[in-house]
Amino acid sequence: MDFLTSSTHLHITTWVIALVLFFVAALASKSKGIHMALRLFYILIIITGGALFIEGMDYNMGMDYGIKFILGILVIGMMEMVLVRKAKNKPTAVFWVLFAIFLFAVLFYGFKLPMGENFLA
Template identity: 40%
Template sequence: MLHLHLTAIIVAVILFIAVYGMYKKNNTAENKPAFIMHMVLRVFYLLVLFSGIMVYVGNMEGISNAGSHMQYGIKALLGILSIGFMEMAIVRLKKNSATANVLMVVCVIAIIATVIMGAMLPLGMLSF
């Protein structure tokens, strides 16, 4: 399940960059390809959330033994914030709001913090 979660995260970030670029280039009502990709991105948001919950539930015993419940809670909060900022940045760009660029920067910071936090957890690649 961890591989599904990591793959869904990577695909969601790539789709986010593509959708953001498509709306930045052509922000009109006739931009159907961007709208369709945005809907696919929303499906991947759900897949990331579902697979993250399944990874947590599947490794509950190891998390308890390691005593890292708080770290996983912070990681989950950062993940949810990342997804929220991704969606808000795209919607604000779609509505031609001035805060779209600020939300994009906050979104990138949240994604980087989430990835670093996930890599440091016991299931991550940087755990010792």
């Protein structure tokens, strides 16, 4: 298995685990430990995404991968805002909506790019 394939699978695995942890933390009443584990996965997502971004330069699609990278950072930001505002008992509806929009955009954009998995083929 070459680096490109393994890093893509590692990236997908980290964000799937992070999404599961996020929803568990959002539904749990006390989620401090889960939230800390989720922050570790944020770092892993950024590292593996950065590796894919560097690999994306070989496809001469740096801007497209850069946009996806920024969308991914926005998703992580909205996840963090939801959990922090929930812990402070502040309204989170706007951040849930932004999270859903950014998540849809980053998934659509990521699977459309050349290193993405093509589920329709």
